[in-house]
Amino acid sequence: MDDILKQLDQIASNNPEQNDPKRNDPLLDGEVDLPSFSSVFTSDVDHNVQIFSHVFEALKSQGLLLYHRPILSPIDRQVTVWDELTKSKKEMLMFGSNSYLGMANDPYVKEKVREALDQHGVGMGGPMLLNGTSNLHRLAEERLAAFKGKEDCILIPTGYMTNLSWITTLMADDSILLYDEVSHASVADGIRLGKKKAFRFNHNDVADLEKQLQKHREKNKERTIFVTVQGVYSMNGELAPIPEILTACEKYGAKLVIDDAHGTGTMGKGHGTAEHFGVSKRLQYSMGTLSKAFSVTGGFFAGDRATINFLRFFSRPYFFSASISPLIAATILAVLDLIEREPERIIRLHQNADRLRKNLKAAGINFLPTETAIIPIFPPHFDCFREMASAIHQRGLFVNSIEAPGVPRGRERFRVTVMSTHTEQDIDRASEIFAEVFSQFKPRTETKS
Template sequence: ELRRFGHNDINHFERVLKGIEEETGAMVVVDGLYSVFGDLAPLPEMTPICQKYGARFMIDDAHGFGVMARGRGTAAHFGVTDDVDLIMGTFSKSFASMGGFIVGDEDIIHYIKHHARAFLFSAAMPASNIAAALAALDIIENEPERVDRLWEVAERMRRGLKELGFNTGDSVSPIIPIIIGEMEPTLIAWKKLFEAGVYTNVFVPPGVPDGRCLLRTSCMATHTDEQIDRALNILDDVGRELGLNG
C-alpha cells in the first residue's frame, strides 16, 4: 500500500505514519534534493519521526550527490547519514556516467541483490561507465574547489534572478527554477530563450502542479561569471518582453 504526504509537510507526514498499524511496518521514501524546484527535504525533522514510529527511512539523492556537503549528499549536509536506512543515487548526474547505486546495512543490500526485480535478467554495468563514475568520484573527493565553485555560480545566478524580479521559489541549490505559472507564456519564454542562446528545461503538468509551470536552470562549476551574466541579461530581456519579471 502506498500512502502520500504533502510536500515537506511535517505535520501531515507524522499523521500518515501515525495512521499505519505498528505490526504492518512502513518505509518512508523521499528525495533528498528535489529535482525540479531545487529545495531540500526536511530530513532533520523527518528522521526522529521515522524512529518514533519504527519506520525505515530511504532517501533518493540522485541530485544531492556531488552537490550537497561537498559532494557527500543531502543526508551528510544535515548530519543524519547514520540515521537513514537506505540511500540511493544515480551516476547519470554529477558522476557523468550511467547506472546507479544503493547503500545500507549489509543484510539489507544482500536481500536487495537477491530479491529486487530490477536485478532479474539484467546485465552488469559496462566497464567504461564504471570507470567514468569512479573517476568522477575521485574528482569530487580530491578537488573540492570544484564543488565550491559550483555554489559560487549558483548563488550568482539565484541572486541575479531575484534582483530581476523572477520567482525562484524555495530553491537552495544549483537547481534554480523560474516559476512562471501558466503553460503558454512558459513555452513561449522557453523558445525565445533558446533562440537567444540560453537553454533551460521546461516543466508543465503533469511534471509540475497546475499553475506552477516553470523553466529550470541548472548551474555547473564550469560556467563562468561572464556566461551567467550574459544569461541573466537575456533572461531579463525576455522576461520584460513577456511581462514575467519585475
C-alpha cells in the first residue's frame, strides 16, 4: 500500500505541468485531472477501484484524509465537526466555506424559509417547464434579473449545469468559445457535451485573448464568438481584468459571459465583479451560482427576455431536471433582501480578508495577495503537506487543502475563505494556527544554502 502511495507521490513530483512556466501558478479550477492516478489506472475497472480504495484507506487510517468531513451544526463562523480520527465532536473555526456572507444560518433567512415550507412544501416534483413554477421561483428570477440589471433570468438546478446550459444551447454549430485556461470544470464539460469548438487562452492574459479573437474573427466575420472568464477565480482568489477583456470582446464583436460564482454577493455592492469594475451596463449576460454567498444550491443566467426564453425551451440541462426547491427560491429572496438592506456585511467581509492578509504578512507567511475573500496560503515547503493539513485540522481550523496528486508537487496550497461573520479574534486565531503549524514542520531534507 505504501508503495502505491510512494509511486503516486513520485509521479506527482515528476508531473511536467509543474515545470511549465506558463502554468506555474494557476490551478485548474475543479479540473482535478489526477495525473498520477491516471498513470496507474488500467483498462480493468475493478483494479482501478481497488487501487483507489487502498490509497483512500491508507490516508484515512493515518488521519490524513480531510475530505467529506461530517459537519453536525449549521455552516457558520464556527462549526461542530465529527472527527473520524478521535471519534468525537470537535468545535472548529470555519475558514473553508463559500458562505461568504454568513447566510446559511441567518435568522431572517431561516424565518423566510420556514414560511415558504408552510406555504409551498418542500419541492415541485419535476422540471419548471412541465411540472410548474411556484410564484416564489418566478419572483426569485425577477429579483435576480433586476439585481444583475438584466430583463430576465432563468434558474437552473446547479451552477455547474448553468455553464452546461448556455454553452450547449446558445452556441451555434460554427460558434467559437474562447475560455481562460483555469475556467471551472463545468466549462470544459459543457464544451465536451455540446461538441463545441473551443480554445483556451493563457490565464488572465488579455494580449493572448486578443490574438485569438483577431484570428477567429478574420477567418469568419459572421460567426458568434463567446468568451468566458471567472469574475473571481475560485481556487486562487484573483480577479479577472474585466474592463480590458470587455474592451477586447467589443473590438471583435464577441459576447462575454462572466462566471461570477464567487463575485456575486461579495464584489461591488454585491452585484458582482462587473459592478466592482463599473462595467455592468456593458455586459449582455450575467451568470452566477447560488451555492456561494447565497449558501444554497442552484445557478442562474440573466440577460434579455428573448434569450432567456430561448434557454427555457432549448436548454436540456434545464428542462430535463427537476427545479430547485421553493425553499431555495425563498432563500434567494431573503438573501437579496439582506444584501440590499445590510451593505455592512460586504464591508465587513473585505475588512476581515484585509485583516487576515495583514496578519499573514506580519507572520512572514507566503500567500497570494488577493483583493477578494479567497486567500491561497502556501506552506513554507512542500514536504509533509498532508501532515500540516492534519495539524491545522487538529488545532481546530477548518480550511481546504489542495494537494498532490490532485495538483503537481510544489503547487499545494491551503485555500482559505473568509466570512463576514468572523470576528477579529477568529481571524487572529486562524493566522496564529498557520504560524504555529508552519514553524513546527521542518523540511525532511535540509537544503544547503
